[in-house]
Amino acid sequence: MDYMQILVWLAFYSSLYILIFWLLTFFEKGLLTETKKIKYFPLVTIAIPAYNEEKNIIETVESVLALDYPKNKLDIIVVDDGSKDNTLNVIKNYLKKHKNSNVKVIHQDNAGKGAALNNAIKNSRGEFFVCLDADSTVAPDALRKMVPHFANKNVAVVLPLMKIKSPKSALQKLQWCEYLLNFFYKSLMSVLDCVHVAPGPFSAYRKSILNEVGGFAENNLTEDLEVSLKIQKKHYKLLQLLDAEVYTKAPVTFKAFCKQRNRWYKGTLINLFDYRNMIFNKKYGDFGMLQLPRVMFSGFLAVTFISLTSYRYVFKPLYRHIINWNSINFDFAVLMNNLRFPFTWFDINYTNLFFALVSITLALIVINYAYSFTREKVFKYGFISVPLYIIVYGMLAAFVWLTVFVDLAVGKKQKW
């Protein structure tokens, strides 16, 4: 029995099942695409927690000040989380120079993002609380597109579409594609109340609900995911919009990318373990029965599928070839003289070929919808982003998941 093949098929079947489920949801229910007109302007607090962000903080604050929203209805708080660089002075000087009265600066000893946000909540006056990472900027019309969705009293969080800002390197272009797909997927998840994380850049919370769930967890690797789980536990809604936009900077280097994803994935696993009673729990509807198990198993699926297929179809044959070439003292002349087409129809595994074609077709359908709903062009940043995403992303994710499993196995501690 070829157990490796069976594992690969199991991973394929589960991914196929989930993809079909969401495609059915998409065709049956559609997406939340209607832009709601703002009728009244409630007071909104925008909190910008910053740690060593002297290079980015001004751009972020300026994007908030440029919001198309009445200035007297904005309560802007910058929390300097004990930065070691000049963040505090940079922002203070900027505000002094521009004489801006509705921006408050709070300094605290370094205590982490969760603590910084809680500090901001304590000092906030707004009916709604928006957090904005200091490496992100927001589109001027984002807030006025988001606020009207709070008319439904059960809506706890409204999320904008997050895009990667001016991707330059191949890794950033890959993430640009990844974000468009992820946020398209999240908007679909929000149709069935299945959003499991409200990311840092410009997620808007109803403050009363945020207080009801006890604010943000401190010393948590993914406090944005933890607070979302608490909100889901109370059955409130998290809405993912696609018309309001926020722009964030993507890690440039492979090391920075791995570090960021390692924290995300690890935080996800740890928080899911803490909220394990929600998993496969009918009380939480599709969120408990499909979304949380999917999130929980995605790491195992990625590692299983990618590592087994890479081992079987790339590394093992490559290793075999090297051993073989070594055994003939790398006499390629003879091989070249007898060169022929590397395979015939007898060599093809038609089941796997069919599954690969199905996967690529479905992936292209989803990518097409994602780009269309996020108003982007596939070739905006060159030809590379989509092929890179399809070919490399799974391997990168599997690699990071592996590092997470290793870290957890050896009990490595990690700070935010």
Place this chain on the structure above:
Amino acid sequence: MVKRADVSRKRYIIAFLLATGIFSIGLLLGITLTSAKLSEVEKLQIEFRNRLINLEMEDLLTEGKICQFSDVDDLVDELNKIGETLTSIEDDPGTNRDELVALKEYYSLLEIRHMVYMQKFNEQCGKKLDIILYFYSNDDEKCVDCASQGYILSYIRNKYSNVRIYSYDIDIDNPAIRTLMKINNVTAAPSLVINDDLYAGYNDKKFVEEKISN
């Protein structure tokens, strides 16, 4: 108390049916085409056997004037092609193992039959061909070096036009293969019999090249 929508039971069932349907199509396609591959090999083997019988008849009718028939050596390429095809099918998870073993057994018998003629052709017609018998096993635990040994022999066959190689899977339970092993004193894989001399164990490229007459 905020109320949450129930699970979308109907959608779960439809997704299950569709995913299972697509998955089954993939499996069925694999099984059908693998079966077609086996039929193709069977067809090739029958064609080869007919040519071999034809050769035997000609040999009988002409009272052993085998040197007149160039077919003996011409058939080598066909035999190699069948062997390579069987090797590719071996890795296919959809292959019916019993059917494959039967085809391999039949292939081995054809090889022996051709080899006997090749030896006769070599001796009677003054051909200076090197005949190598390669005994292998596909069981990696039983024979860790078989993959490398096989690769070296393919290389030798491609490099030297006067070398003819016959490969036998020692795990095939067949009286003719057992006899062939017995008369050559072969007990384990890998083993090479080069021009009637046994070289048990793994033999590298240099060693094999030294043993053939070039």
